[in-house]
Amino acid sequence: MVPPTPRPAYMSLGIGMSSNPGWQGSYQSPYQSPYPKKRKAEASPDKLSSDENEVEPHKASSKIPRKPKDELPMWEDAGTEFVKLIVGKERKEFSIHKAFVTKASAAMSTAFRSEFKEGKTGVMTLDEDDPLIVQNFVKYCYPNFYAKDLQARTTNELVGLYIFADRYRCANRLKNNVMDALQDKMATQGDPHLSQETMKRIFDNTPSAKEAPIRTFCAAIMTFILFRSESLTSESLQEVLVNIPDLHLACLNHQREVSHCKCYGTPMDIECDPRKRGGDVRRGFGECYFHIHTVERSCEDEWRHMHKYDSFCPKHR
Structure with missing residues (x-):
């Protein structure tokens, strides 16, 4: 009678083996699974590791990474200081939190934080701009701005807001939101x-x-x-x-x-x-x-x- 073949040392130690007793002796790939670990039902959310908190994007949209904080306005950052935008031939005034407008526009941030007139007076004149476009920009600067609100704007307003965002070096988020609204609007109109x-x-x-x-x-x-x-x-x-x-x-x-x-x-x-x-x-x-x-x-x-x-x-x- 042929004696049984001795088990390799690594199998005796359980190396490379599955922890499931029903699968003793089966091969387990040394490569980790590309899929995130499933959340354990008995574990509390605050005790889960970062790996266990990861879920597939299509199963939990709340886990999708959000915008970086430096691009999003937050109410706790508002402060108490305001600045004014004087727009167009009508000289229409818009009062806005300085913290929000300087975060939304790099050009305005430079102006209001400099030793120039805008920085000293807190007033910036935009003679060549449309008050309606600036009104839409002011809404964008605040935390209660929603991209879907742009759907109600006309094509000319959207294009004007995009050009305004480019001229005053606004955060890319505004251009991207306007671009989405323009595409959706044209698709809806069928033109x-x-x-x-x-x-x-x-x-x-x-x-x-x-x-x-x-x-x-x-x-x-x-x-x-x-x-x-x-x-x-x-x-x-x-x-x-x-x-x-x-x-x-x-x-x-x-x-x-x-x-x-x-x-x-x-x-x-x-x-x-x-x-x-x-x-x-x-x-x-x-x-x-x-x-x-x-x-x-x-x-x-x-x-x-x-x-x-x-x-x-x-x-x-």
Whole structure:
């Protein structure tokens, strides 16, 4: 009779073995599972480790990382000091907490915290700006601002607010919220067009697509119309490109980038509708394609997609 084969030493010590008695002798991979640990029902939330607090994004939206504190206004930071914005030919006054406006706008932060007139008087004059746009900006500065409130604004108001945010170097959050509202509004109305006057206004008042991706959105809209619309004649297209020379270059750059970029592991299609956000992001533009993000900071939607799919184009971070 053949004697039984002795068990290896590592099996006797339980190394590499599962703690489940029913699986003694089975192999356990030394690599950790990519999925977060399940929360223990008997443990209290305050005693859970950071790993145990992690859950999959689609199961608990409350666990999605929020905006960095330095980008979000907090009531406890309001203080008691106010400043004034004098806007337009009407000289309309807006009074706002200094702590909030300096957090929302880098340009205004520099002005109100300097030795210049604005810093000494606490008053800043915005002769060339629209009071309605500044009113929307003031609302954004406060903690009770909600991005969905932008849906009620007109296209001209949204474009004006985007340009204002770029001019006064506001936090990227405002531009991204306005961009989302503009896409959703155009998708809801079922009109893919931006007027020639609106696009010219955008290109005349923004520096580049990197700092203002709304320029890329204009190029995507033009490309979409070019492929889908039979009403766009070569004469009308030529008129638009002559009046807005930078739009021509933006369209070429957009088409080149789309054809060479693989977001979420699938090539994008230049015929995809740029007004649509979300949905089947394996085809078309992602939630954050027309956003501004740094590598360290990304919005909740981008975070969710980065964890849901295997690949994410680093250009769009």
